[in-house]
Amino acid sequence: MGAEFVSLSLTPIMIGVCVAIGCALPGNFLLLRSQSLIGDAISHVVLPGIVVAFLVTGAVATGPMLFGAASAALIAVLAIEVVRRLGRIETGAAMGVIFTAMFAVGVLLLEQSDTSGVHLDVEHALFGNLESLIWLDAKGWGSLLDPATLRTVPVELPRMMAALLLICIFIFIFWRPLGVSTFDEAYAKSVGIATGSLGLVLVFVSAIAAVAAFDAVGSIIVIAMFICPPAAARMMTNRLGHQIAWSVIFAAFAAIIGYFLAGYGPQWFGNFNSVSAAGMIATISGVILAITAMIGPCRKRTT
Amino acid sequence: MIDALLLQLGYNATLVTLGACLLGIAAGVAGTFLFLRKRALVSDAISHATLPGIALAFIVMVSFGGNGRSLFGLLFGAGVSAALGLLCLHWLTTRTRLGEDAAIGAVLSVFFGLGIVMLTIVQTMNVGQQAGLEGFLLGSTAGMLRGDALLLAVAASVVLSLVLFLRRPFELAAFDPAFAESSGWSLAWIDFAMMGIVLVVTVVGLKVVGLILIVALLIVPAVSARFWTDRSDGVILIAAILGGLSGYIGAALSAVAPALPTGPIIVLVGFAFFVMSLLFAPKRGVLASVLTHYQYQRQIHLRQGLLALAQGQPIYEALTRRLMFRAGLILPDGVATASGQAAAAKALLDENRWSIVRADQSFAAAATRYDGLTVIEEFLTPDQMNEVDGRIIAPRALF
Amino acid sequence: MSISLVNDAHNKNANLAQSVSPLAVHGLTVSYNQTPAIFSVNMVVHPATMTAIVGPNGAGKSTLLKAVLGVIKPLAGSVSILGKPLVKMRDKIAYMPQRASVDWDFPTRVIDVVMMGMYRNLGLLGRVRASHREQAIKCLNRVGMADFATRQIGQLSGGQQQRVFLARALAQDAEIYVLDEPLAGVDAATEKTIIAVLQELRDSGSTIVAVHHDLATVSDYFDDVVLLNKQVVAAGPIDDIFTEANLQVTYGGRLATARVDPESVAI
Numbered sequence: 001m002g003a004e005f006v007s008l009s010l011t012p013i014m015i016g017v018c019v020a021i022g023c024a025l026p027g028n029f030l031l032l033r034s035q036s037l038i039g040d041a042i043s044h045v046v047l048p049g050i051v052v053a054f055l056v057t058g059a060v061a062t063g064p065m066l067f068g069a070a071s072a073a074l075i076a077v078l079a080i081e082v083v084r085r086l087g088r089i090e091t092g093a094a095m096g097v098i099f100t101a102m103f104a105v106g107v108l109l110l111e112q113s114d115t116s117g118v119h120l121d122v123e124h125a126l127f128g129n130l131e132s133l134i135w136l137d138a139k140g141w142g143s144l145l146d147p148a149t150l151r152t153v154p155v156e157l158p159r160m161m162a163a164l165l166l167i168c169i170f171i172f173i174f175w176r177p178l179g180v181s182t183f184d185e186a187y188a189k190s191v192g193i194a195t196g197s198l199g200l201v202l203v204f205v206s207a208i209a210a211v212a213a214f215d216a217v218g219s220i221i222v223i224a225m226f227i228c229p230p231a232a233a234r235m236m237t238n239r240l241g242h243q244i245a246w247s248v249i250f251a252a253f254a255a256i257i258g259y260f261l262a263g264y265g266p267q268w269f270g271n272f273n274s275v276s277a278a279g280m281i282a283t284i285s286g287v288i289l290a291i292t293a294m295i296g297p298c299r300k301r302t303t
Numbered sequence: 304m305i306d307a308l309l310l311q312l313g314y315n316a317t318l319v320t321l322g323a324c325l326l327g328i329a330a331g332v333a334g335t336f337l338f339l340r341k342r343a344l345v346s347d348a349i350s351h352a353t354l355p356g357i358a359l360a361f362i363v364m365v366s367f368g369g370n371g372r373s374l375f376g377l378l379f380g381a382g383v384s385a386a387l388g389l390l391c392l393h394w395l396t397t398r399t400r401l402g403e404d405a406a407i408g409a410v411l412s413v414f415f416g417l418g419i420v421m422l423t424i425v426q427t428m429n430v431g432q433q434a435g436l437e438g439f440l441l442g443s444t445a446g447m448l449r450g451d452a453l454l455l456a457v458a459a460s461v462v463l464s465l466v467l468f469l470r471r472p473f474e475l476a477a478f479d480p481a482f483a484e485s486s487g488w489s490l491a492w493i494d495f496a497m498m499g500i501v502l503v504v505t506v507v508g509l510k511v512v513g514l515i516l517i518v519a520l521l522i523v524p525a526v527s528a529r530f531w532t533d534r535s536d537g538v539i540l541i542a543a544i545l546g547g548l549s550g551y552i553g554a555a556l557s558a559v560a561p562a563l564p565t566g567p568i569i570v571l572v573g574f575a576f577f578v579m580s581l582l583f584a585p586k587r588g589v590l591a592s593v594l595t596h597y598q599y600q601r602q603i604h605l606r607q608g609l610l611a612l613a614q615g616q617p618i619y620e621a622l623t624r625r626l627m628f629r630a631g632l633i634l635p636d637g638v639a640t641a642s643g644q645a646a647a648a649k650a651l652l653d654e655n656r657w658s659i660v661r662a663d664q665s666f667a668a669a670a671t672r673y674d675g676l677t678v679i680e681e682f683l684t685p686d687q688m689n690e691v692d693g694r695i696i697a698p699r700a701l702f
Numbered sequence: 703m704s705i706s707l708v709n710d711a712h713n714k715n716a717n718l719a720q721s722v723s724p725l726a727v728h729g730l731t732v733s734y735n736q737t738p739a740i741f742s743v744n745m746v747v748h749p750a751t752m753t754a755i756v757g758p759n760g761a762g763k764s765t766l767l768k769a770v771l772g773v774i775k776p777l778a779g780s781v782s783i784l785g786k787p788l789v790k791m792r793d794k795i796a797y798m799p800q801r802a803s804v805d806w807d808f809p810t811r812v813i814d815v816v817m818m819g820m821y822r823n824l825g826l827l828g829r830v831r832a833s834h835r836e837q838a839i840k841c842l843n844r845v846g847m848a849d850f851a852t853r854q855i856g857q858l859s860g861g862q863q864q865r866v867f868l869a870r871a872l873a874q875d876a877e878i879y880v881l882d883e884p885l886a887g888v889d890a891a892t893e894k895t896i897i898a899v900l901q902e903l904r905d906s907g908s909t910i911v912a913v914h915h916d917l918a919t920v921s922d923y924f925d926d927v928v929l930l931n932k933q934v935v936a937a938g939p940i941d942d943i944f945t946e947a948n949l950q951v952t953y954g955g956r957l958a959t960a961r962v963d964p965e966s967v968a969i
Contacts, residue, residue, distance in 0.1 A: 032805070032808060032809075172827075173826050173827060174826065175826075176818075176821045176824070176826060177821070177826070179810070179814075179818070180818050180821060182805065182808065183804065183805055183808045183810055183815075183818070184799065184803065184804045184805070184818075185803070186768065186773050186797075186799045186803045187797060187799055187818075187870075189771070189772060189773045190771040190772065190773055190792075190795075190797035190799075191792060191797075191821070191822050191874075192772075192789070192792045192822070234809065237809060238809045238810075238811070238854040239809055239810070239811065239814075240808075240809045240810060240814075242809075243809050298809075301807070
């Protein structure tokens with residue numbers, strides 16, 4: 001694991017791990033509240049968000065695109081809630097209506113933008129390009145201590161680390177109200193917890209994770225990270241704290257193994273091109289889930 | 304535009320329009336059962352699970368020296384991997400404690416991730432035919448071949464006849480699965496048939512609107528239809544109509560603007576129908592509900608206010624006082640007007656009558672209609688009214 | 703046979719000033735989709751008593767409790783706790799909801815559920831000290847569930863689950879306890895335990911308000927009763943109010959299937 005590792009693999013792996021954990025953490029609560037598919041909805045609406053940002057600013061710059069994605073996520077969540085309450089429609093159907101409409105808008109706008117000569121890569125938005133987030137200027141492990149080289153680290157890394165920090169703080173502070181309101185909503189309301197607002201904030205925090213991650217792994221893979229590590233963790237334990245811990249372990253594991261398999265796996269088959277790291281990470285998280293679903297100690301329903 | 308709607312724009316445009324219409328009808332109907340069974344997003348899992356199959360089919364066909372873009376082969380691969388996805392979904396929800404939403408999301412993302420991996424393998428195969436594969440993601444803007452349209456027509460007819468044949472068991476399974484089982488229907492077979500229909504529609508629709516947007520065609524017409532009717536066969540019918548209309552109008556619109564892809568336009572036409580249904584449907588639409596709610600609240604407050612007046616109690620709530628003043632029942636200082644006195648006395652009399660009725664079992668049927676507002680004369684015969692009135696001790700109203 | 707007028711309850715309790723009553727409700731109306739669940743409910747609870755809320759299915763008893771605790775919003779009317787609005791007095795009132803509303807699959811143990819009762823005092827970030835755990839164990843001891851402290855909540859029987867929820871309410875250390883069918887579906891031993899705990903609470907000055915489903919035991923366990931069927935039919939001390947006549951009115955003449963033993967009902 002010499003100098004080459006630091007410049008070619010370290011940053012993608014770190015970004016992958018931050019993405020995985022950053023999505024798995026709020027994913028635990030989404031899972032317990034049967035809201036896992038909000039990640040599905042958010043992932044689909046980031047496309048129109050970035051396309052609108054691109055059309056408005058006229059340039060392919062990450063700042064406005066992230067802002068566009070975040071706004072789109074927020075609009076989608078609010079629209080879903082409005083449709084759900086006004087129309088008395090079940091959550092899944094409400095999500096399906098809103099995110100497909102927004103995605104359609106995104107595709108339409110995208111086709112428009114094509115004619116203006118700049119190409120927005122749809123596939124990049126869908127499944128990212130983790131392997132390309134390398135730290136070219138690094139010269140070995142020593143570069144981690146060199147401020148000048150540190151400044152050339154791909155910007156996705158500090159961004160994802162900041163998002164991860166924010167998520168950890170949120171979960172740490174709101175640990176108790178989140179637990180109580182998920183377990184027994186009527187009781188939570190009776191002790192004065194604003195369950196409605198808390199739920200909305202949880203979804204918003206998840207949206208932050210998704211938006212920060214999409215640049216690295218694309219939007220669709222984020223769903224895998226929201227769901228598979230927490231679901232696998234749920235099979236392993238009946239204690240909330242332990243479930244969170246297991247989900248972090250599974251998420252990191254999937255990110256690291258997935259990345260290596262994507263990069264080096266094909267070589268075992270005589271092919272020297274790597275395959276999509278994001279796709280492989282999602283696949284590995286699925287394999288972990290499958291294993292725990294077969295042998296996890298707490299996998300059976302109690303009722 | 305009119306030409307497009309009247310199918311005058313040429314052979315290809317007509318094919319696309321009719322094909323899209325058929326797809327819309329089939330998807331609307333298939334999606335209704337998913338929606339009624341509260342499993343709308345299973346369609347999302349199915350559509351995303353097609354990707355590995357498509358990629359694998361391509362690889363296999365090319366490795367055997369065949370045409371990697373054979374529609375039949377690709378769709379067959381799509382169907383097989385979607386079916387596998389459904390199996391995994393079923394296994395996760397029945398064998399583990401995972402909820403259906405988590406299982407849907409897991410299948411969706413993992414299969415799609417695997418599909419992406421395989422797509423990147425395809426990209427490195429240097430075969431030069433893979434450009435078409437990405438068309439399955441977002442749909443293709445190119446025109447439809449006669450073969451594709453025929454495929455759609457066949458699929459639509461199969462779907463529609465199956466649904467016609469199975470609509471009663473479907474309805475039972477959607478509304479009350481336990482009852483369906485106890486009546487001898489096999490819930491497993493009904494679900495199997497339902498999922499099979501959705502799978503066929505999804506696979507067939509991939510080419511037209513792409514795997515991400517086919518979900519819209521399955522879900523949106525059914526959701527819109529629900530606003531207009533309270534009967535399940537009504538929902539199926541209206542979903543079919545709305546779906547067909549979305550397909551037809553959407554395809555016609557996109558024929559007029561050839562630079563724009565057909566899929567998203569169809570989806571947006573469907574969304575427009577949804578918004579109209581949400582807002583303007585009578586009874587279940589938003590406008591209707593808001594009006595009914597405020598009307599109802601007003602009636603409750605007036606009734607409570609009148610009863611308080613009749614018994615000499617103060618009216619505490621400002622909203623009540625405001626509403627009563629506007630209705631001409633009290634003066635600004637809270638004193639009852641002449642019509643207020645009359646209305647209050649009437650309200651008190653009504654409450655007394657209702658108390659008697661609710662306490663006596665011989666009026667059991669009428670008693671269930673008590674809702675704090677309805678005037679009792681609507682439910683009793685004149686003879687019954689006389690009997691009830693005879694039992695009231697002199698009303699203790701103040702006027 | 704005299705017919706009680708609506709709002710008669712108001713007159714009977716008018717002598718107890720609202721500012722002293724632990725729980726006073728005025729003109730409360732709650733509706734679901736244009737059907738009233740409860741209509742113009744007036745209720746004044748006396749301090750240091752056990753009050754039962756009794757009525758047929760669909761009478762709105764749970765709805766009344768939920769509206770009192772702010773879990774649902776009423777269409778009209780007001781609630782006051784010790785003379786003040788609910789938002790200021792949440793630490794004085796503890797709620798034990800019906801078992802059905804809980805997510806039994808949630809990864810939490812018995813001891814964790816009881817600790818939830820202390821979250822209000824602990825706040826978001828307050829540290830859990832040994833004293834808190836001891837307090838939780840004490841509450842579990844009172845209901846006889848200390849041995850089950852580390853079991854997952856979904857693995858318990860109905861009666862055991864009820865006791866755990868009572869322990870949670872005890873952990874809140876409130877003055878007023880509002881319980882929704884605390885004895886529904888529990889075994890005889892659990893019923894004895896729960897009633898004993900509630901009576902201890904009353905004897906030490908707390909106020910208990912409970913929706914109770916079993917007519918046969920109302921007069922054994924409770925001091926006051928509120929007869930509810932969408933509206934308050936009658937309310938007051940058991941001896942005065944829990945009469946066959948009033949029950950007939952409340953249950954709409956359907957009392958044949960819920961016959962009360964005349965010997966056990968004070969006339």
